[in-house]
Amino acid sequence: MKEPLKQLYNYYIIDRTHRSLRFACNIDFSAEFSAQKLSPEERMCRRFERVTALEIPRILPEEKIVLTRSVSNVGDIFTKEEWDEIRAAHYIHESGYVSNLSPDYEGMIRDGFEARYEDATPYQRRMMDAITNLCDRYSAEAKNMGREDIVRVFDRIPRKGATNFREALQFFRVLHFSLWLEGDYHNTVGRFDQYIYPYYKKDRDAGVYTKEEAFDLLCDFFLSFNKDSDMYFGQQQGDNGQSMVLGGIDENGNDCYNELSELCLKASGELCLIDPKINLRVNKNTPLEIFEEGSRLTKLGLGFPQYSNDDVVIPGLEKMGYSHADAANYVVAACWEFIIPGVGDDIANVGALNLPLMVDRAIRSHAAASSDFDAFFETVKSEIVSECDRIAEKIHDVWFVPSPFMDLLRKDRKYRNFGVHGCGVSSASDALAAVKKYVFDEKTLTVDHLIESMDKNFKNDPALLHQLRYETPKMGCEGGELAAEMSVKLLGAFSDALKGRTNCLGGIWRAGTGTAMFYLWHAAELGATADGRLKGEPLGTNFSPVLFAKTEGPVTVIDHFSAADMERTLNGGPLTLEFASGIFKEDDSIRKLAMLIKYFIERRGHQLQLNAVNPEKMKDAQKDPDRYRQLVVRIWGWSAYFVELDKPFQDHVIARQEYTL
Template sequence: MSEYLRRYIVDKKHHQFRKDHPELEHLAERFAGEELSPKERMTRRFELAASLEEPVLLPEEQICFMRTVKKLPDCFTQDEWDEIKKHHFIHELGYMSNLSPNYERVIAGGLLAEREKADEYGVRIIDAILDLTERYRRKAMEEGREDIAQVLARVPAYGATNFREALQSFRIIHYSLWLEGDYHVTTGRFDKYMYPYLKADMDRGLYTRESALELLEDFFLSFNKDSDLYPGVQQGDNGQSMVLGGIDENGRPVFNLLSELCLEASRHLMLIDPKINLRVDKNTPLRIYELGSELTKAGLGFPQYSNDDVVIKGLEKLGYEHKDACDYVVAACWEFIIPKVGADVANIAALSFPKVVDVCLHRDLESCDTFEAFMDCIREEIGRECDEICGGIQDLWFVPSPLMNIMIDGGVYDGAKYNNFGIHGTGIATAADSLAVISKYVYDEKRFDAKTLIEAVDSDFAEHGELLPLLRNEAPKMGNNEDLPDSLGVDLLGSFAASLKGRKNCRGGIYRAGTGTAMYYLWHADQIGASPDGRRAGEPFGTNFSASLFARINGPLSVVRSFTKPDFTDSINGGPLTMEFAASMFRDPDSVSKVAALVKAFIDMGGHQMQLNAVNSELLRDAQIHPEEHRQLVVRIWGWSAYFVELDRAYQDHVLARQQYVV
């Protein structure tokens, strides 16, 4: 890689080329005045933005295309959105997101071939892309960068004939999807569809391992050029996930030289994009886990592992065809989706387990004679919550994206082959621990009664404060391999999955239960006060499928044991067990290998998804005080990595509050 180019991008020097354009102001108002259709708006906005783009070739780069148009205006006015929302359920920003486009087809066949089959809007967007490409090509000629010009003469108009063309073609299409207004655009099984190009080139002697890595790193840099312009809850939440390894539809392992190079490139670049995921299964050799752990050691929060044995089976149970299930990737964070043919909305809503407990605590506890009777109330309440969540998602509408429509087989305007909705399940440990307290102390030991517990919770432990040390520090917690809380966790997740089973969504698809939290670990925590597990009001939940933040945990083996107890094939929307290890844990190669063995054990024991972080808390604390000295410090948030200093304080504090395992 060109270190110069890396520094150039890290130092944001390329931002100097960005401009605001008056032409883009009040776009929605003008569109509204002309009463344009949504497709026409999307197309016009794209044509306009593409025409305003100015070709810029950064020094030493081999893979070009970056945004100079700073801000993409909305296609609809606020009044129009208000009107749309009266008739439709709008997911997040309303534009298409969290899809995994068919890069493979378009890179191989070229945009001109797509143009033949596209609708009128698709044709216009393709023309705009090709026009911008031509302007880039001319710029390259002017600057004497003939290698770039030569590549652009071929792609993306025609199919790529070599690795570099394939990478450049990907870059232009990926860039264009974001420029269209789609977001959380993922890269899919990159090593699977890109490797044939690399292999052919290497067979012809065009690349060595080193020169291929250099080009790949240049390409990886391109993910970081415009990402700050992409929408997300926080900087870094941009969904540029990349999935490596796994099996193909015949059960053969995909992991290849390109997979290995991707892990290496990510480790060298030390940037937050692309976000690396590694698919593994019980036959994956330890060596691949070791390569993964080498990357974990770098501290980027990559890779995230997912277990093919569990995920594929779970997706098939939900009705996905075998070959599609085998091809699964992750959406922006960890939601399992199908590339090329799927239009699942994998993060459409979230169920708060602690809220369910809170409702039943106040409504039912005093009238339940047995804990089992109370658990029946909990299960019923989960069903009711699911009724409410699912009932609220009617007439889903997305702004139609002509280019994305081309990129998903069969089109995506009104859904695609798969149109399932994923629901996160948040705060599972907080809920299971709370139920464990109720079971153990209220019913079994009768240490205090329901009324006392409710008063304590309602007053945030101002009353009955003497219970707090017991509840926080001595009560059983999920994550310590104790039957009571762990089995309650299994029960909660199972009830959630069972409640969603058989429901049809408004697009003819089904619902999927998951173990992720996303930002709900803060949002849902604020919806309730304190909880019976001794969590005080305002304290967040754990990230995704993890122990409660303040729980005293025996160690990583207990955590793995506790968090592999559920049968995840019934709740396979995604959401990893997250563990933080002190960076010192990775000091020597032998230790890295031992961490790799832990991940392998997790997978072999039937865990579904895992994500490890190497954390240096002292550095993080210093970064809160001296942000300017730690601009490049990276942390994992809930399904994506970010530069620590760019995060809001609440997210920074959450990272610091997670339990760390040290040597």
């Protein structure tokens, strides 16, 4: 890391000095607004104006991309009583504020505020004025410091559209800052390497920057995602939705990966920070070198890039009714849901289906009366349909807090589709495989005994537990083809159950393979399950083998998790493979990992996440080995499952990891 960047890094990331300079905003907005009976729009606008006015410009001597929050807390615009009233009348998604959208940064960075003024609502004008005023104060501060470079940037933006790379980056920062300040959350970054590229290319062609100088500026910019992120709403720290999408094809099928995409990957590796979260769009023709660049990032243990397969996602979105041009422009929402920048208004995470619970209900209600497995599976299907009915019925009269500023970055609301996570795919598929094999094919297990054993958490029959848990076909494991076949049926049933439904906003329903935090929540709704999972054990994260599976290895896992036609269950949710960072020690491991990813893409898998696992996780694995069955560690010339190693091995690997990292 070079000196000016290192200074910024130390200030914002190591010392976090800026956080100690923040001050609280003690205005009780909700009480004040409620007393004045203000409209929601007026409240959003007024809060934005007031907080923006309180913001104090601070610029570090080394800093090029500016705008850092100084107000630490911003109160709600509604009182608790008002919220109760709103919630009684409407379906409120999560916090009620707009989230998980990919704003049209491209258009605004190109046009500037003035060009939008005429068509803007009065609220939007006031908000643009407020943020312009803050930019002017930054400019004045810059002038005092003798920073003419910053002054020149604000002479242009945000009033007018950006004309060069630096203005475009600063304009993005202004917009992103404003969205968070407005109260919107999980504000994604979208196809940054596409909409910023024209500015980048112009400056590079004109010789304004060398590639290295452009890289330095980009690093400065990347740091800005981490300045205020501790204040961004999420389930956990880091769950903030700052997803950046790189590469991919355009609507004519041309590969869009460019020099800026490459620099973004490098900048992420240089800073080693969790934001922005990098997503790579790839396809079967993507050169191996790009997967290698991605793998270098994976090696750092950040858990990205996450890969999305254009060959599957684009036709899948088209089949759901997205236009070809929009589908080709897809990005991911906060995590992995596929959405369209600027025109999408989907609620990609409106609900979640507990798939193991559907299988469990079918076992209890109809397995004994079913003549064969196919008849039994019909009851699984109808359980899924009934549950989808219940999910769909709950969601009507959806209402969001108005978001005038976000609306400036929306071209249209073409897609108002709802996404439903499919949680526990592997657990449910493995359970189906067990039922098919033992109850219907081999007839060695009666339904009554299975139910009794699940109810007793297998205390009554440890041999059955062992058999179901360790000796029965499982996705990712030896002989798991039967379970993979079950996943095809199960995902097909899930997709069919949502197909043809219209949601309350007139959109469709999309089935997916993500879990979010439901892998814990749904597990709590389950007793022991027919795949040998004990009561209380969590489900796998997203689309991955059950936690206690001893998989054959990543190739078999990929084979089984790409068995289904993923175009049909395309709300998003990646296959997750975890590797210990030690596996990257070999010189050619990057290339080999790249090949594995390419194989996944060729097999028409839809989405893939790879983790290089760190020592902290290994220590967790020691305490709770069943949750980390897939964790692979490299010893030297051989690999092992971490939890299968005895403690001295484990301790050694941990010690060595700490040493090498």
